[in-house]
Amino acid sequence: MIEKIGIIGAGAMGSSIAEVFAFNGYSVYLKDQNMEYVNRGISHVRKVLDDYQSYMDSMPDKEIKRIERNGIELTETQKNTIKKNLGKQLDIDGIISNIHPVESYKELSQCGLVIEAVFEKQEIKNDLFRELSSYFGENTILASNTSSLSITEMAANYKYPENNIIIHFFNPPYTMPLVEIVPALQTGSKTVETAYSLISGLRNHRDAMVPVKAKERSGFIVNRILIQLINEAIKIVEEGIADEKSVDIGMKKGAGFPMGPFELGDYVGLDIVYDVLKSFNKAYGDAYIPPERLKNMVIAGYLGRKTGKGFYEYTK
Numbered sequence: 001m002i003e004k005i006g007i008i009g010a011g012a013m014g015s016s017i018a019e020v021f022a023f024n025g026y027s028v029y030l031k032d033q034n035m036e037y038v039n040r041g042i043s044h045v046r047k048v049l050d051d052y053q054s055y056m057d058s059m060p061d062k063e064i065k066r067i068e069r070n071g072i073e074l075t076e077t078q079k080n081t082i083k084k085n086l087g088k089q090l091d092i093d094g095i096i097s098n099i100h101p102v103e104s105y106k107e108l109s110q111c112g113l114v115i116e117a118v119f120e121k122q123e124i125k126n127d128l129f130r131e132l133s134s135y136f137g138e139n140t141i142l143a144s145n146t147s148s149l150s151i152t153e154m155a156a157n158y159k160y161p162e163n164n165i166i167i168h169f170f171n172p173p174y175t176m177p178l179v180e181i182v183p184a185l186q187t188g189s190k191t192v193e194t195a196y197s198l199i200s201g202l203r204n205h206r207d208a209m210v211p212v213k214a215k216e217r218s219g220f221i222v223n224r225i226l227i228q229l230i231n232e233a234i235k236i237v238e239e240g241i242a243d244e245k246s247v248d249i250g251m252k253k254g255a256g257f258p259m260g261p262f263e264l265g266d267y268v269g270l271d272i273v274y275d276v277l278k279s280f281n282k283a284y285g286d287a288y289i290p291p292e293r294l295k296n297m298v299i300a301g302y303l304g305r306k307t308g309k310g311f312y313e314y315t316k
């Protein structure tokens with residue numbers, strides 16, 4: 001049974017994946033290029049947990065107001081019962097203490113699963129897998145959180161390629177329950193089943209985590225569809241059929257989406273949407289050609305929320 005999890009890369013995804021495992025009681029060993037980055041990742045985990053606690057602190061009052069809006073007058077005892085049952089206190093220090101900052105790959109060799117979440121560059125990941133071959137034994141699964149790169153190529157650089165797999169979390173993992181499990185050509189069935197059952201046993205802040213298996217093809221399941229949705233939405237505006245706001249309202253109110261395609265594009269980052277479209281264009285053909293407008297927005301630095309301007313404007 002896997003009890004220790006290694007995470008390499010303490011950026012946006014690595015630190016959030018560390019949070020999910022620590023939240024579920026695993027011992028997590030977190031590594032980045034230096035200790036400053038690891039500590040920044042752990043500070044991010046604390047902020048995520050503080051935000052979650054604030055959200056939970058607000059729950060009892062919201063529930064009391066909801067009941068009272070329905071015309072029911074609650075007694076003080078009933079209100080206190082609601083506060084007691086809904087006002088859950090997290091052991092934030094306890095969760096953080098499950099995360100151990102590490103300086104060397106050797107300290108990760110004790111882990112049953114190591115997930116890399118370093119920069120999205122094939123050569124960087126290939127080099128990392130090659131380097132890790134001399135640290136990990138045959139009992140360690142080495143997974144990648146890549147959204148678009150070849151795990152088969154990474155595995156070709158690793159000593160135990162049957163232990164390599166993509167475990168693709170969504171951003172942010174503490175609220176998004178889906179995890180795509182994608183084997184390399186070389187991946188053993190034991191690795192697939194271990195990854196699948198490990199993820200099935202996790203909870204995030206909202207829900208049970210849900211693994212789905214997919215084959216190694218650009219975008220797997222979700223991103224292949226979502227990116228095309230954004231692409232199609234831009235075309236609808238370019239053709240003068242509707243404006244951004246109307247498209248977003250349409251998809252939220254008519255299709256039940258939590259975010260419209262333009263809101264989603266701004267959230268993900270338009271540079272990322274553009275890069276992914278270009279790679280899907282290579283893999284799947286003309287349907288994924290990035291629109292001129294998107295290209296120009298990227299050149300102009302209108303990248304969405306992170307730059308304060310994308311399809312919409314944001315105050316920082």
Ligand SMILES: NC(=O)c1ccc[n+]([C@@H]2O[C@H](COP(=O)([O-])OP(=O)(O)OC[C@H]3O[C@@H](n4cnc5c(N)ncnc54)[C@H](O)[C@@H]3O)[C@@H](O)[C@H]2O)c1
Nearest residue numbers: 009010011012013014032033117118119120145146147171
């Ligand atoms: N951001 C997303 O929405 C998202 C969603 C799913 C998957 N992913 C994937 O997750 C991975 C990480 O993405 P991110 O958004 O967290 O990136 P990020 O830039 O926020 O973090 C990457 C981290 O990796 C560290 N790093 C780089 N090379 C390293 C090395 N050799 N050893 C140790 N640490 C190293 C960096 O210092 C940085 O802290 C990528 O493969 C990306 O495709 C990202």
